[in-house]
Amino acid sequence: MSKVLVFGHQNPDNDAIMSSVVLSQLLNQVGFGGNEYEACALGPLPAESAKLLAEAGVPEPRQLDAIEPAAEGEDAQLVVLTDHNEPGQSVVGLENATIYGVVDHHRFGNFTTAAPLHIVALPWGSSCTIVAKLFEVLGQQPTDTQAKLLLSAMMTDTLMLKSPTATDVDAAVAAKLGEQLGVDPVKFGMEVFLSRPSGSFTPEQMVGNDIKLFEVGDTQLLIGQYETVDKTRALGMIPEIREAMRAYQAGKDADGIVLCITDIMEEGSQVLLEGDTACAQKGLGIEDVAEGVWMPGVLSRKKQVAAPILAAAE
Ligand SMILES: [Mn+2]
Structure with missing residues (x-):
């Protein structure tokens, strides 16, 4: 056996x-x-x-x-x-x-x-x-x-x-x-x-809780997702979250990092970008703006975030 x-x-x-x-x-x-x-x-x-x-x-x-x-x-x-x-x-x-x-x-x-x-x-x-x-x-x-x-x-x-x-x-x-x-x-x-203790999530947890590494062309891109029933608290912590994103990316030696703050109730995601995210910007049709970009209807990292980014790199 x-x-x-x-x-x-x-x-x-x-x-x-x-x-x-x-x-x-x-x-x-x-x-x-x-x-x-x-x-x-x-x-x-x-x-x-x-x-x-x-x-x-x-x-x-x-x-x-x-x-x-x-x-x-x-x-x-x-x-x-x-x-x-x-x-x-x-x-x-x-x-x-x-x-x-x-x-x-x-x-x-x-x-x-x-x-x-x-x-x-x-x-x-x-x-x-x-x-x-x-x-x-x-x-x-x-x-x-x-x-x-x-x-x-x-x-x-x-x-x-x-x-x-x-x-x-x-x-x-x-x-x-x-x-x-x-x-x-x-x-x-x-x-x-x-039952998730979302009210107590630190910026580091929001970034690292659910994150995956993708090879996009010849760059290593991290794509994380933080799901919440109310994005207000997270949106009040954007500078700290961005800092945590930079630290996570450096720790993993990746080229860029994308974080989707997904609001289950409002059915959409606030998307933050750090590092080299040219491929992500192209795939998602968004720019790297300080407070992130609200993408209505975006709930799936796999189908609505990773797939278009990978497709744009081909
Ligand atoms: Mn699954």
Whole structure:
């Protein structure tokens, strides 16, 4: 029996955590491939994930710092990536691992493997929607706890199904899980959002809480997103947030950094730029102005921010 580590991206969000936790449970439940699966996390858990897991009595995933090269005569560590596939967003030392599987809903970039792998990629609103469907594929019924953890991530990742990344499949799966739990998915999702201690976020947390590195042409661009139900507090801290952006960019040795302060209620994002962001300005059609640019309707980093920036660089 081989041990397989299952983990989401760095700076994990609720979808990265819940997809790895519940997918590991499912694969262990069915004895998939005769392996043993362990959920890991590449960073501290978001507040809502920690709260949901504690309430459910489910242990938090183990923190994983790096994967070391295999010792002489040993096989490489097997891993399953959830909610990501780009090495730049994954564990340090991913090149030392054998990618056994991927369950993801993002674009593929720089992805090569030495051997065939289990790969489930669908352009749905959350990785947990895919995990929920895998229960059906593997002939399993999620327990109430599993249904709750999956639904929480489907709601946070799709901003209560309002994001343009949400599909009919997400809505249908959310309705089904909500029915099982006897909750309204949107109301439940709002409770999960409101359990975030957003009133106490520091500028450093707003910048680093949910940020991903993208290779845009030959520049390294960081794109962060801070989701809030009221952007007023953040907008009153713009100089401090910009300072935190510059510090984060310097720490990661990136060329530029974009931060979207996304207001879930007003359904749009205030976009701040620091460093070399010519590609971002071109892709988004905005300029680097001190207070940032309000982009109405922009809720999805993936579809409405990263995709146009990457497209403009081609
Ligand atoms: Mn996701």
